[in-house]
Amino acid sequence: MNAQALVDERGELWLALAPLWLDREPSEREFARMVAVIERHELTLHELEWIFRLELAPVMSRNQMSIAGRWRDFDDYQLMQQLVAHNLKLKGWRRKSWALFSGLTTMMTRHRWNELIARVMMERGEAPHS
Template structure:
């Protein structure tokens, strides 16, 4: 997949979910926006989980660990470039490595992700497990 395809297929979703990694908890409006964008992309919960773990967390966790990072907002253009670059390279051993370490890259925002997935399930009329 080329860069433009990634932006077209995932860009809106990545930018909508990026606030999960900011220093403050998303509010009701933030979660509602994320749910709406997720629903527009028609992904299964399993597809969303892998997108979260492999496509986003490796890039976003680096922002979280950076002392110099701005934690109130992201530069959307720069963030999109980083996500696209990461995902173009996400094949073979890189994909397997990120899958192996995804627990570490997601642990600081897992509670927010679980909250979001619960809201997605409610929006879809599914009962959370």
């Protein structure tokens, strides 16, 4: 897959989910936008989990760890460049190692992710897992 195909396929979703990594809780409006974008992409919860863990978290968690990271908002263009570069290399051993360490890279935002998934499930009329 080339860079443009990645942007076309995932760009809107990646940018919609980026607020999960800001230094504040996402607003109701941001959560509503995330749910709407997820529903447009018709992804399963399993697919969403792996997008969160492998496609987004490795890039976004680096921003969280950086002293000079962006905390209030993101430069969408710069963020998209970083996400595309990461995902173009996400094959073989890289994919496996990010899967292995995904617990660490998602730790800071897991509570927000769980809230989002609960909202997606509610939108779909599914019962949350106990």
